[in-house]
Amino acid sequence: MGLAPKPDFRGRKEGGAFLAARRRRFRCSWTRVEASVGLAVGGRGAMFCEKAIELIRELHRAPDGQLPAFNDDGIRQVLEEMKALYEQNQSDVNETKSDGRSDLIPTIKFRHSSLLRNRRCIVAYLYDRLLRIRALRWEYGSVIPNALRFHMSAEEVEWFNHYKKSLATYMRCLGGDEGLDITQDMKPPKSLYIEVRCLKDYGEFEVDDGTSVLLKKNSQHFLPRWKCEQLIRQGVLEHVLS
Amino acid sequence: MFVTDFRRDFYDVIQTERVLLFVASDVDALCACKILQALFQCDHVQYTLVPVPGWQELETSFLEHKDQFHYFILINCGANVDLLDILQPEEDRIFFICDTHRPVNVVNVYNDTQIKLLIKQDDDLEVPAYDDIFRDDEEEDEEDEEQSGSESEGSEPSGKRTRREEDVIERTLKRRQRREWEARRKEILFDYEQYEYHGTSSAMVMFDLAWVMSKDLNDMLWWAIVGLTDQWIQDKITQMKYVTDIGILQRHVSRHNHRNEDEENSLSIDCTRIAFEYDLRLALYQHWSLYDSLCNTCYTASRLRLWSVQGQKRLQEFLADMGLPLKQVKQKFQAMDVSLKENLREILEESANKFGMKDMRVQTFSIHFGFKNKFLASDVVFATTSLLENIEKDASGTDNFIRALDSLSRSNLEQLYQGLELAKKQLRAIHQTVASCICTNLVISQGPFLYCYLMEVPGPPSSLGQDTLAPPHGRDVLTPPQGWDTLASSRGQEALLAPTPASSLLRARQTSSCSPSRPPWACSASTCCSPLFVRPRTSAVSCCP
Numbered sequence: 084m085g086l087a088p089k090p091d092f093r094g095r096k097e098g099g100a101f102l103a104a105r106r107r108r109f110r111c112s113w114t115r116v117e118a119s120v121g122l123a124v125g126g127r128g129a130m131f132c133e134k135a136i137e138l139i140r141e142l143h144r145a146p147d148g149q150l151p152a153f154n155d156d157g158i159r160q161v162l163e164e165m166k167a168l169y170e171q172n173q174s175d176v177n178e179t180k181s182d183g184r185s186d187l188i189p190t191i192k193f194r195h196s197s198l199l200r201n202r203r204c205i206v207a208y209l210y211d212r213l214l215r216i217r218a219l220r221w222e223y224g225s226v227i228p229n230a231l232r233f234h235m236s237a238e239e240v241e242w243f244n245h246y247k248k249s250l251a252t253y254m255r256c257l258g259g260d261e262g263l264d265i266t267q268d269m270k271p272p273k274s275l276y277i278e279v280r281c282l283k284d285y286g287e288f289e290v291d292d293g294t295s296v297l298l299k300k301n302s303q304h305f306l307p308r309w310k311c312e313q314l315i316r317q318g319v320l321e322h323v324l325s
Numbered sequence: 326m327f328v329t330d331f332r333r334d335f336y337d338v339i340q341t342e343r344v345l346l347f348v349a350s351d352v353d354a355l356c357a358c359k360i361l362q363a364l365f366q367c368d369h370v371q372y373t374l375v376p377v378p379g380w381q382e383l384e385t386s387f388l389e390h391k392d393q394f395h396y397f398i399l400i401n402c403g404a405n406v407d408l409l410d411i412l413q414p415e416e417d418r419i420f421f422i423c424d425t426h427r428p429v430n431v432v433n434v435y436n437d438t439q440i441k442l443l444i445k446q447d448d449d450l451e452v453p454a455y456d457d458i459f460r461d462d463e464e465e466d467e468e469d470e471e472q473s474g475s476e477s478e479g480s481e482p483s484g485k486r487t488r489r490e491e492d493v494i495e496r497t498l499k500r501r502q503r504r505e506w507e508a509r510r511k512e513i514l515f516d517y518e519q520y521e522y523h524g525t526s527s528a529m530v531m532f533d534l535a536w537v538m539s540k541d542l543n544d545m546l547w548w549a550i551v552g553l554t555d556q557w558i559q560d561k562i563t564q565m566k567y568v569t570d571i572g573i574l575q576r577h578v579s580r581h582n583h584r585n586e587d588e589e590n591s592l593s594i595d596c597t598r599i600a601f602e603y604d605l606r607l608a609l610y611q612h613w614s615l616y617d618s619l620c621n622t623c624y625t626a627s628r629l630r631l632w633s634v635q636g637q638k639r640l641q642e643f644l645a646d647m648g649l650p651l652k653q654v655k656q657k658f659q660a661m662d663v664s665l666k667e668n669l670r671e672i673l674e675e676s677a678n679k680f681g682m683k684d685m686r687v688q689t690f691s692i693h694f695g696f697k698n699k700f701l702a703s704d705v706v707f708a709t710t711s712l713l714e715n716i717e718k719d720a721s722g723t724d725n726f727i728r729a730l731d732s733l734s735r736s737n738l739e740q741l742y743q744g745l746e747l748a749k750k751q752l753r754a755i756h757q758t759v760a761s762c763i764c765t766n767l768v769i770s771q772g773p774f775l776y777c778y779l780m781e782v783p784g785p786p787s788s789l790g791q792d793t794l795a796p797p798h799g800r801d802v803l804t805p806p807q808g809w810d811t812l813a814s815s816r817g818q819e820a821l822l823a824p825t826p827a828s829s830l831l832r833a834r835q836t837s838s839c840s841p842s843r844p845p846w847a848c849s850a851s852t853c854c855s856p857l858f859v860r861p862r863t864s865a866v867s868c869c870p
Contacts (some may be wrong), residue, residue: 120811222348274366275369276366276367276369276371278362280727289372290343294343294393295374295393296343296393297376297389297390297393299389300723300725301376301721301724301726301727302373302374302375303373303374303727304371304372304373304374305362305365305366305370305371305372305373306371307371320348324736
C-alpha cells in the first residue's frame, strides 16, 4: 500500500463495504466469520482499525502546525490489536494448511487487510507528526519551547536533532564563509528596517554594532527587521504601519 | 552655531549613524517629527523617538540614553536655554536643535563644536555680536590682579614707586573699562532676552530640508501646512508672518497639486489633493453645525459677546442678517441645504463686517482624499491638539503623544475623527468656563494684567466642563492655549484693539511646565489652584507659556 502524506479516513466506510461484500459472498460460513470477528474485537458493534482511525482523527483535529501530545497509549493499543490479529491469522493459516479447510480463507484475508490498514494508519500518523516537527524548526528556530518538547516522544526528539544538524550543515555550506541563514525571511521582505513601537519596558537591547538601545514604553525605534522579529513575537514591540 | 547647509552639515552627517530624537508635545513638533521620520525611513537611518513633554522628562531621558547615542536631535525644545549646562553631556556628543522658541540662548549660538542649530538665519534673530558678550582676555586680567596683589603685599624699594603708580593707573583704567563693558553686556543681554516669541515653524524647516534633497511628497507638505497652522491658531506668530509663510507653501502646493486642475489627466479620487482655500475662521465648522461653531470659536464668541444675553440676541441678528434659518443652522453642516452652502463664505464675510468682525476669512489649505474625507488644516490642528491634551483616566503623557502622532497619518482616520469629537468637547468646555468666569466676576485686573484663578473644580455645573477640565484627585488641568479675546473685550480696555494674547493653564503640579521652554517667570504653580495670566500684547510678543 502506498503512503500518502495526508491520511484519509474513508477507511471506515471501506471496511464496512468490504465486510458487507464478504458477508454476501460467503453466507454459508457467515456464522463462523461473525463469531471470529466478534471474538477478535471483543464487543458488539465494534470494528477493527477504529483505534487507528482515532489517532488520525486526533491529528486532523489539531489545527495546522500545532503538535498535540504523542499518543503513546493509542499506538500501543493499535499494535496490540495488530498482534492479536496476526496471531489469530497464524493459527488459522496453520489450520487451513493442515486440515485443508478453505472456508477460513476469507477470514484470513479480512484480518490481513485489517493489519495492512492499521499499519497504514500508524505510519501516516507518525509521518504527519514528523512533518509538523520539521515545520517547528522553521518557525521557532533551533530551540523549541518546553511545552512543545513534552509533546514529542524520545524518538521524535532524536529525529529533530538529526534534522537540525543536517539543516545547519547545509546552511553553513551556502553563502561563502559565514553561511546563510535560510530560515529567516520566508517571504521576501518589503524593507530592511521596520518601525517598531515599544509596548512595555524591556530594558537594553543590543544592536548589530555592539551598542544598545533602551526599550522604554512608548518609545519608537527604527531597527533592522531581523533583530525585531523575536521581540515582536514576544509582544514587547509592535510593528507600526504608517 | 547655526547650520548653513542643512543637507551637508546635518543630514549627510547623521545618515550613517544612529540618532535619538527628542520631540516636544505640540503639534508643530509632531509634524516636524513625522517629516523627519519619513526621510529617515527612506534612507534607512536608525533612530529612536522619545517624547519629552517637559524639562524634567528631557533630562531623565537624556540620562537614560546618553551612553547609547552620539547624535541627538531636539525638536521644539532646547534652543532657549543653555543646553550643555543642563544636560552635561560628554565632549563628543553632538546636538542638532530645531526649535521655534526664541530668543536663542547665546551660548547655543556661539558654541562651535557640540550644538548645531537648525534654524534659518533670515528669521529676525538679532543675536548680539560675539565681542559684546564674551571676552577672551578675562584670564589676563585675573593674572594681573593677582600679581598686583602679591606685589603690594611685599615690601617695595622706593625706586619702583613711579612704575607701580603707572601700573596702578593702568590697572584701574582696565578695571573701569571692564566694568563698563560688563554693564553694557548686561543691558544687551537683558534687551535680547526680555521677550519670548516664536520663529518659523519646525515643520516648515524640515520640509525645506526634504525639498532641498528632492525627497518631498504631498504628505510631507501637508504636515508642514499643519505645523504652520498650529502656530497661527495658538497665536505664536503674527498674522503677517503667517501670510508670508502661506505664500511660500502655496508655491509648493501648486507644484505638487497642479494635476487636479486638468480635467483630462486628473488623479484618482483616492489620491491626496491639497488645495488652497480662502475659508472661514470658524473652528471645525464643516464637522459640526454652523451654530455650534459660531458659539464656540474664540473669535466670534468674543466679538459677539456670547456670554451675555445681549450677545445671544446679537447672534440671532447676525444669523437673520445672513438670511440663514435657525433650523438649518443648528443641524449638521453636511446636512445643510446646498443652496445655503453655496455662497456661505461670501455672505458670512459681508455680514461679519457689519458686526465688527473684519477677519472672518483666512487663507488656509484643505486636504481631500477619498469621497468622504475633506479636512481643513485648522480641523487637523484642533483634533491633534485635543488628542495630545486628553486627560483620560489611564492615559499618560506619552500615550497621548503616540495617539496624536498616529492621527497625523492618513491611514489612521478613526483616530482623527476621535480627535475631532474630543476637540468639540474641549472647545465647548473652554467657552463655558470662560463665560462663567466672566459672569461671576472672577476676572481680576492688576495693572496691565488681567488674571483669574480656576479652582480645582471649575465653575460650570455642566458635566462637560467637569469632565474635560476638572482634575479630580489632583490630576493635571490642561487646556490648549486660546485667544482670550473674551477677557480683553469684557474689560473694554485697549487690549481690544491689539491682537489677542495667548495664554494657557499651567499644570497643577509644581515641577513641570506645559511646554519645554524657559521656566515661567511670573506664574506660580501652586498645587491647589492654577493662575491664568493674560496681558495686552504689543507686537510679536506672547506671555509666559
